[in-house]
Amino acid sequence: MGSPSDHYDVVTVGAGVAGCEAALEASKKNARVLLLEEHPQVGLPSHCSGVVSLKGLELLGLEAHSSFSQKLIHGARFYPPHGEPIEVRKKAPVALILNRMKLDQFLAKQAVAAGAELRVKTRASKFQRTSDGNLLTLGEGSKVHSEIIVDASGAGSRLPEQAGLQSPDWAQILPGLQYELVDMKEQGEVVELFFGSKRAPGFFAWSIPTGKNSARVGLASKKGNVKKFLDDLVKEQWPKAAVDATKSGSVLVAGPISRCWSPGFIVVGDAAGQVKQTTGGGIVMGGYCGKLAGIAAASAAAHHGEESERFLRNYDSLWREKFGSDLRKMGLARKLFAGLSDETLDRLFSVLRDNVSEIEEEGDMDFQGKIITRMLKKRKVAALLPRVAADAVKAIFS
Numbered sequence: 396m397g398s399p400s401d402h403y404d405v406v407t408v409g410a411g412v413a414g415c416e417a418a419l420e421a422s423k424k425n426a427r428v429l430l431l432e433e434h435p436q437v438g439l440p441s442h443c444s445g446v447v448s449l450k451g452l453e454l455l456g457l458e459a460h461s462s463f464s465q466k467l468i469h470g471a472r473f474y475p476p477h478g479e480p481i482e483v484r485k486k487a488p489v490a491l492i493l494n495r496m497k498l499d500q501f502l503a504k505q506a507v508a509a510g511a512e513l514r515v516k517t518r519a520s521k522f523q524r525t526s527d528g529n530l531l532t533l534g535e536g537s538k539v540h541s542e543i544i545v546d547a548s549g550a551g552s553r554l555p556e557q558a559g560l561q562s563p564d565w566a567q568i569l570p571g572l573q574y575e576l577v578d579m580k581e582q583g584e585v586v587e588l589f590f591g592s593k594r595a596p597g598f599f600a601w602s603i604p605t606g607k608n609s610a611r612v613g614l615a616s617k618k619g620n621v622k623k624f625l626d627d628l629v630k631e632q633w634p635k636a637a638v639d640a641t642k643s644g645s646v647l648v649a650g651p652i653s654r655c656w657s658p659g660f661i662v663v664g665d666a667a668g669q670v671k672q673t674t675g676g677g678i679v680m681g682g683y684c685g686k687l688a689g690i691a692a693a694s695a696a697a698h699h700g701e702e703s704e705r706f707l708r709n710y711d712s713l714w715r716e717k718f719g720s721d722l723r724k725m726g727l728a729r730k731l732f733a734g735l736s737d738e739t740l741d742r743l744f745s746v747l748r749d750n751v752s753e754i755e756e757e758g759d760m761d762f763q764g765k766i767i768t769r770m771l772k773k774r775k776v777a778a779l780l781p782r783v784a785a786d787a788v789k790a791i792f793s
């Protein structure tokens with residue numbers, strides 16, 4: 396058995412939004428918590444565009460006017476492959492653009508203030524169950540014991556497999572690339588989304604205003620050269636803008652794994668596939684599930700055997716109760732959407748154009764299940780289904 400100094404109730408791997416929230420909640424329940432981050436500074440490097448709905452922010456108990464806030468957003472403008480854009484916009488702001496580095500640092504500070512120990516430049520490389528309990532090997536070879544380990548180490552994590560769980564289908568990760576653009580024409584209060592095989596096959600490109608003349612412009616795509624697609628888009632839309640920074644990242648669209656716990660182990664956030672398959676957005680879901688994971692981990696750490704496992708199992712039920720139904724519908728929408736030809740996309744957008752006010756009324760950035768169901772029930776969308784099926788078959792063989 397190790398010394399008390401390397402024995403914790405809860406060790407959280409990864410100081411992203413999910414890991415910080417888990418560490419914060421577990422600390423608030425008086426657990427002895429260690430928060431590990433492999434990079435020297437929490438929040439860096441950041442690959443994220445930082446779009447969160449105001450409702451989602453509220454779900455995380457966060458304020459729109461905080462150190463991490465950049466700009467309030469009123470809606471979105473969709474550019475179909477051909478033809479005029481469609482704007483979905485509300486009078487009041489609906490979303491916040493945030494500085495992701497500052498958000499993670501804000502949350503990590505809260506976790507530390509609540510009692511968590513933060514260790515940066517420390518990579519967790521291996522999870523093992525031993526006769527001494529649960530053991531995590533760190534990059535430099537030292538080991539820590541923990542009653543419960545929370546894996547919040549993001550896309551590509553291998554810890555779940557070591558704990559006897561499946562991982563999300565990492566083959567379904569889409570490569571993404573993003574520029575911080577400056578010297579742009581004046582930016583409005585909507586995000587812009589660009590669709591089509593010439594722009595971002597199987598996904599979309601985005602422009603997220605961050606200031607008066609600046610934006611995060613990026614894309615992810617199922618195939619092709621993401622850099623070429625992005626350079627072409629910038630040339631077409633903002634020829635006078637300058638690139639201030641470039642970031643690449645992995646957009647996850649695989650959906651969640653079927654089980655998120657095993658004895659002494661919880662997986663949360665991107666590492667568990669807790670991401671909207673339609674957009675790759677995971678700040679709100681990952682953060683909220685992180686809270687649930689932290690509460691469950693602290694309770695499980697204070698119990699043994701079956702009693703302890705009850706809390707971990709309960710975490711898995713609670714997060715699925717909250718997001719499971721919407722994730723299933725978003726997964727279906729993603730599958731239908733991913734193989735659409737430009738012609739079918741144009742037709743689909745023309746149906747959306749006819750239903751803008753309903754989307755403005757009923758749409759929810761985080762819980763998209765309801766609006767997806769309503770749109771799929773439209774006669775004009777149903778009439779497109781044979782085309783969608785034909786596109787899907789073509790996509791498989793292309």
Ligand SMILES: Cc1cc2nc3c(=O)[nH]c(=O)nc-3n(C[C@H](O)[C@H](O)[C@H](O)COP(=O)(O)OP(=O)(O)OC[C@H]3O[C@@H](n4cnc5c(N)ncnc54)[C@H](O)[C@@H]3O)c2cc1C
Pocket residue numbers: 408409410411412413414431432433434438442443444445446447517518519520547548549550571572573613643644645646663664665666670675676677678679681
């Ligand atoms: C280009 C792009 C744009 C995006 N835009 C948005 C958006 O606008 N809105 C939105 O909601 N979502 C967006 N996302 C998704 C969002 O960034 C993720 O869903 C979210 O970051 C998941 O949080 P997480 O805490 O699970 O993982 P992460 O944020 O990835 O955090 C994991 C942390 O663990 C650390 N780590 C990894 N391995 C180890 C290890 N072995 N030991 C110790 N530390 C480790 C990492 O350094 C990192 O700090 C975007 C993603 C990409 C790629």
